[in-house]
Amino acid sequence: MKSKSSRASHEAIALAADVSVSTVDRVLNERGGVTEEKARCVVEAAARLGFVRVLPEIWHTTKRIEVILPKNSTPFWQSLDDAFVRHGAALPRHYVMQRTHLKENDAALWRRAILNPAAPRAALIIAADAGAEIAPALQEVMDRGEIVGTLTTEIPGLSGHTHSGIDNVAAGRTAGKLMAGLLRREGVLAVLPPHERRVEHTQRIEGFRQMVADRFEVQVHPTYDRNHKLSSLVTNLLDKYGVVGIYDTGHDSVEIGETLRRRADRPVWIAHEKSSVHQSYLKTGVLDFVLDQDPNQQASHALLDVLHRCREEKFMLVPVQKRELRIYCSENL
The missing domain is CATH 3.40.50.2300 (Response regulator)
Structure with a gap:
């Protein structure tokens, strides 16, 4: 048998939720047989009225x-x-x-x-x-x-x-600002996206150009995920074009790092993602900055x-x- 105070509380909730007292009783005692919409109204009304007890979870479909x-x-x-x-x-x-x-x-x-x-x-x-x-x-x-x-x-x-x-255009602009701030000499900047299909890479390139195009020639060299050929590509960029900065928009970068480690004319290198590989190159001074999207x-x-x-x-x-x-x-x- 319900106490008078319990009955009064249920009536107050029923009035606030615009449902019957029996519906309130079913919801609060988790007896079922109530639609999700009505159950939500009862629980919300009870919470507004400061009903002091642990309120049931409203039944949900998966x-x-x-x-x-x-x-x-x-x-x-x-x-x-x-x-x-x-x-x-x-x-x-x-x-x-x-x-x-x-x-x-x-x-x-x-x-x-x-x-x-x-x-x-x-x-x-x-x-x-x-x-x-x-x-x-x-x-x-x-x-x-x-x-x-x-x-x-x-x-x-x-x-x-x-x-x-993240905002990938802003990420590219950030890479450009860092690159321009580190370089005191003119020359070619090389951008190395894995491929041109993914929108985030084209957006990063767009942002990068916005920050450096007035001072530097920017060359974009998609690698099409052929990471095993990055060493020869980077070597060619340094020897043929005198590249002074590399913006790598998304590789694991072992081939880039090992190539630059051997170069006395190491360019500024900015990459994406705080991988264990990138952390190693940061610590040894081969890599200058990493942009991480967490x-x-x-x-x-x-x-x-x-x-x-x-x-x-x-x-x-x-x-x-x-x-x-x-x-x-x-x-x-």
């Missing part, structure tokens, strides 16, 4: 989050994948996270994965392999009600999504954003922080 990443074994992509594994383990129990890895440079494959998921999903987090080719597919899944978030590459012209990566923070931000947009209020106690571009040199490792 929600699926798919994370699509490229198949790429470089340290950055491995760190990003590992971060999703760690943060995914802390999701509410009614969320399921699936990681999908796709071959790079296959826009048709990426479009199919976006439009035809293996199971219904509430949200898609994607490190897009390209921009304009898959933007219509992302727009289509948003139009049918899916939450979409991007990592590493923000799709130009796509509205209605959240980007959890994959752990990107994964955390992306998942918290999904929870926020799915109205998981209790997980908003941890603020969704702005993503930061971090700069490392030999002095702050």
